[in-house]
Amino acid sequence: MNETNNLGVLLADDQPVMRLGFAALLRQLDDAFVFHEADTPKGALELARSVEPTIALIDLFLAGSLGFDLIKRLRAAAPGMAILVVSAHDERLYAERALRAGARGYVMKHAAAKAMKQAVQAVRGGKVWLSEALRDDLVNRIASAGQPDDPAELHSLSDREITVFRLIGQGLKKGDIARELSLSPHTVETYRSNIKKKLGLASGAELYRQAFLRSQTLPV
Template structure:
């Protein structure tokens, strides 16, 4: 009589995918770290809240995937995404942010990211997104995929981009900071640019948004920021 043997596969023999976390809130990073280490097929490669340190740390850690927040106190997440994509083309990037998906999802994909998840989503959605991206797929919410597909095939009646959508990544960044009450010099210092360069961006914004003067630009930017924050 033959016997059937079953081989036990220990979780330790699994090939774990390494995840690096970039978020400037320590509590959020801790939450992601616990979530990742609770997965049998994942491990934490490292974490930081500093955009300036991120590139060096990613180079040393060599993760399979980076979880990246767009809002970083020490830098711009969108620009960091572009830099990661340029320097580490084999590293997947999944953006996790509170920013409006309809405004930022396409931007992060153009910047080299492999997906976008809103922070308001349940943790199971985040893990689902991580696994899809690690599997070589792009991840967007069903709503955003439908929106992009509808636009791509030119369905009649679909609303075109708003003027805000037509801003460059840097113009949008300056616009947001104007709306947050920052002065030209403060924006320049925050972005590492000259005040003269910021003034040029302000002129571009007025032209693209069809605004007559700086007062209208500030009013429009403040209203937009408050509207996005639900205030």
């Protein structure tokens, strides 16, 4: 374990400029932070195990891979490390899933520096951090059903169903999705059926239409 692990920060993003920006921002909070950088899930896991940082800032789609499994593995590798997801993708769709996977907070990459600092300080102090807009959205979803075109409606889908739905929106057919995800066509069809049921879609054509329309809120 690194002797300075209580000041260690894992920066996991495949864009060097983002890691540089995160480091510069965090130095304004504590210039004693020691930064450890990774640009792949494998690299992030190796650093988590060897360094055991106090906090990790990770991109949800590190190296193009959906990061919920990475969050779980990071938690297992370094149980005391607080994970803050910093993402360009819709917090209404992904933040709650990230928290369920084990993250302590979710902040958008375009957030103001003040919000980013607040998020880091919150998770470092053992608290959960979500934007005010997202907290309001969660309260509204509890109080009333989401509107048909609200991305939050997709909240009912599992992580794997979200992935299949995203690929349908990109125009991939059942066989293509099966190859992409290393699944059988039968399993993909089961996911398609579950998605239609959860979203109240009557046909495959309607599924393709909705997936295409929602693709603007889902990462490519």
